[in-house]
Amino acid sequence: EAQVTQNPRYLITVTGKKLTVTCSQNMNHEYMSWYRQDPGLGLRQIYYSMNVEVTDKGDVPEGYKVSRKEKRNFPLILESPSPNQTSLYFCASKDSSYNSPLHFGNGTRLTVT
Amino acid sequence: SQKIEQNSEALNIQEGKTATLTCNYTNYSPAYLQWYRQDPGRGPVFLLLIRENEKEKRKERLKVTFDTTLKQSLFHITASQPADSATYLCALDRNYGQNFVFGPGTRLSVLP
Numbered sequence: 001e002a003q004v005t006q007n008p009r010y011l012i013t014v015t016g017k018k019l020t021v022t023c024s025q026n027m028n029h030e031y032m033s034w035y036r037q038d039p040g041l042g043l044r045q046i047y048y049s050m051n052v053e054v055t056d057k058g059d060v061p062e063g064y065k066v067s068r069k070e071k072r073n074f075p076l077i078l079e080s081p082s083p084n085q086t087s088l089y090f091c092a093s094k095d096s097s098y099n100s101p102l103h104f105g106n107g108t109r110l111t112v113t
Numbered sequence: 114s115q116k117i118e119q120n121s122e123a124l125n126i127q128e129g130k131t132a133t134l135t136c137n138y139t140n141y142s143p144a145y146l147q148w149y150r151q152d153p154g155r156g157p158v159f160l161l162l163i164r165e166n167e168k169e170k171r172k173e174r175l176k177v178t179f180d181t182t183l184k185q186s187l188f189h190i191t192a193s194q195p196a197d198s199a200t201y202l203c204a205l206d207r208n209y210g211q212n213f214v215f216g217p218g219t220r221l222s223v224l225p
Binding site: 004031033035040041042043044045048050056058059090092094097098099100101102103104105106107 | 145
């Protein structure tokens with residue numbers, strides 16, 4: 001089954017403790033992206049990657065890192081999480097044709113205390 | 114400044130009626146616009162895409178229009194059913210599919 005898989009689904013952590021949210025897709029998509037979703041603000045793009053070893057900042061990249069060493073994986077790293085990073089995070093992928101749709105994972109709910 | 118808005122945070126309609134959702138944007142020039150459906154606790158799911166040179170697109174009970182002069186897209190669900198209850202998001206492409214901006218969503222409730 002074609003899918004985008006995020007792990008974990010839920011994560012509670014404390015301020016300053018480094019964490020990684022994994023994202024993997026099995027559709028051989030070149031493009032991958034991370035979003036955060038907050039009430040009243042909608043989905044906001046954090047980082048995106050057009051292909052392996054190519055990453056670019058989205059609209060809200062501060063406090064986040066990403067890497068794209070393999071085509072299928074695009075982990076999101078929070079080096080020193082803070083409470084304002086408490087949010088629902090989504091990974092998405094799509095193929096390289098410019099008007100292809102995004103395929104989303106089922107989300108990671110992160111709470112930073 | 115750039116902005117993308119959806120007409121209302123929540124919309125209640127009676128089963129069998131047509132639901133109309135609005136997406137307005139300012140200071141963007143998208144090559145295309147997409148609509149997604151999001152159920153609670155799940156990621157958004159793609160529904161329809163309409164290009165800047167298309168006026169209307171249909172898929173089963175769904176219809177999307179795109180007016181680049183008004184900078185507006187309308188999303189219609191005809192003969193609505195309770196199973197259509199969800200949050201609907203519009204999304205604009207920026208930079209030829211390199212990144213996207215999403216509206217805040219409209220939560221649709223179809224009442225039996």
